[in-house]
Amino acid sequence: MSSEKDSTRHSSPVKVALASFIGTSIEYYDFFIFGTAAALVFPQLFFPQTSPVVGTLLAFATLGVGFLARPLGGVLFGHFGDRVGRKKMLVISLVGMGLATLGMGLMPTYAQIGLLAPILLTVLRLFQGLMVGGEWGGAVLMAVEHAPKGRKGFYGSFPQTGAPVGVALATVSFLAISNLPDEQFLSWGWRLPFLASALLVLVGLVIRMSIAESPAFAAAREKQSLVKVPLVEAFKRHPKEIFLIAGTYLSQGVIAYIAMSYLVNYGSTVVGLQRGDTLMGVLVGAVVAAVLTPVFGAVSDTWGRKTVYFLGALMILLTIVPGFMLINSGAVPGFVAGVVVMYGIATAPACGTTGSLFSMVFSREVRYTGASVGYTISQIAGPAFAPMIATSLYAAFGTSDAVVIYLLVIAAISVLSVSLLPGGWGKAEARYNQEIMDRESDGEWSKAKEHETTPLPVPESTKA
Known part of the structure; x- marks a missing residue:
């Protein structure tokens, strides 16, 4: 009965976008504070029997x-998100993420329980990964599918903005305790950002419970066009698109985690900066990214999603070398500028269009699954072990040149992948994609039967 009521009521696009943004910010805050802690405290607290380099590698692992x-x-939440609804899955993922993060903040260290400490840390991190794997797709789809006509790109950028905001919140939380004496920082200070998550999750939960189900999902349910096994159907209809999305997102994700985790450690151990200075560099970069992300989301409604994302992928490629030159300058302004250029500015066009672009690739019946699986495949192939790979490369060659080459290869893959995504370029692509989403939202057109192995027919309004 509650699901029926939820499908008949509507939430304003602004309310849904803000709910997606706040919830995603909280989940990414939880996910990202682990990365900062892995750079600053986990080697000493959970891997103290190893050398500093090995301890850092294990923490990044x-x-x-x-x-x-x-x-x-992505598969689990995508399946039920395409079968049961987007909203329910978002509530479950938020609560699960909060419980895992709270557990980390209360967990004993190696000195207290020995080898069991890093094992428990790993188990909780796996649970975090499970939760966040289902978060992104649902948050993006709720924002995009509720968005008004002609504004899919702008509203779809709100959940994406949650990522740099999550980085900023995570960095601020550690920056606030960075001046504690090392003894206090390592004994109890590092736990505070994890424990604070409980309050943030409560706020996000109240907000998410107040919004209605996605109109596109409600329409699919009413038309009884839901598929039995979304994962199988997604790979049947969109096999190429799933892997192209994985390649497209690769450089955006890698640069974010290199900035948030690896550079914090690199700046303090190699460049010779203070812990607070490296955190400040990441904070400024995250704030710049958070400001620019919705700007480029709005621009994509006119210029086209694929075009704007390609611009971002190309900017990432072109800023890696000058970014590292600034970081290696040895000066705080240079470090901050390098992070801002590579992360804050270059990733913003891609980040702002990720939600709407990736949503458009899949038909609504398998959209949660298809987008989530492609996105999370990319996370494993790129960001998952990027800080560890970068640390290993520097340890092996003794220079950041090896790290730069690694990042250039990753960036080139993304440039190629976004070029191969289906669809045109520029304003024609924007009009075409918008008409598909508008008709779908109005219940006039389902792509389920049409989008097999051939492109969708071009609507009359976009033909020359």
């Missing part, structure tokens, strides 16, 4: 383990 569960989370 636990960071990467969380990504291994993300495809499973």
Whole structure:
């Protein structure tokens, strides 16, 4: 009965976008504070029997383990999101993420329980990965499918903005305790950002419970066009698109985690900066990204999603070398500028269009599953172990040149992948995609039967 009521009521696009943004910010805050802690405290607290380099590698490995569960989370939440509804899955993922993060903040260290400590840390990180694997797809679809006509790109950027905001919140939380004496920082200070998550999750839960189900999902349910096994159907209809999305997102995700985790450690241990200075660089970069992301989301409604994303992928490629030159300058302004250029500015066009672009690739009956699986495959292939790979490369060659080459290869893959995504370029693509979403939202057109192995027919209004 409640599901029927939920399908008949509507929430304003602004309310849904803000709910997606706040919820995603909280979930990414939870996910990202682990990365910062992995750079600053986990080597000493959970891997004290190893050398500093090995301890850092092991800490970054636990960071990467969380990504291994993300495809499973994408499949699991995608299945029920396409079968039961977007909203319910978002509530479950938020609560699950909060419980895992709270558990980390209360967990004993190696000095207290020995080897069991890193094992428990890894288990909780896997659970985090499972939860966040189902978060992204649902948050994006709720925002995009509720968005008014002609504004899919702008509203779809709100959940994406949650990622840099999550980075900023995570960085601020550690920046606030960075001046504590090392003894206090390592004994109890590092726990505070994890424990604070409980309050943030309560706020996000209240907001998410107040919004209505996605109109596109409600329409599909009413038309009884839901598919039995969304994962099988997604790979049947969109096999190429799933892997192209994975390649497209690769550089955006890798740069974010290199900035948030690896550079915090690199800046303090190699460049010679203070812990607070490296955190400040990430904070400024995250704030710049958060401001620019919705701007480029709005621009994509006119310029076209694929076009704007390609611009971002190309900017990432072109800023890696000058970004590292600034970071290696040894000066705080240079470090901050390098992070801002590579992360804050270059990733913003891609980040702003990710939600709407990736949603448009899939028909609504398998959209949650298809988008989530492609996105999480990319997370394993790229961001999962990027900080560990970068640390290993620097340890092996003694220079950041090896890290730069690694990032350039990743960026080139993304440029190629977005170029191969289906659809045109520029304003024609924007009009075409918008008409598809508008008709779908109005219940006039389902892509389920049409989108097999051939492109969708071009609407009359976009033909020359």
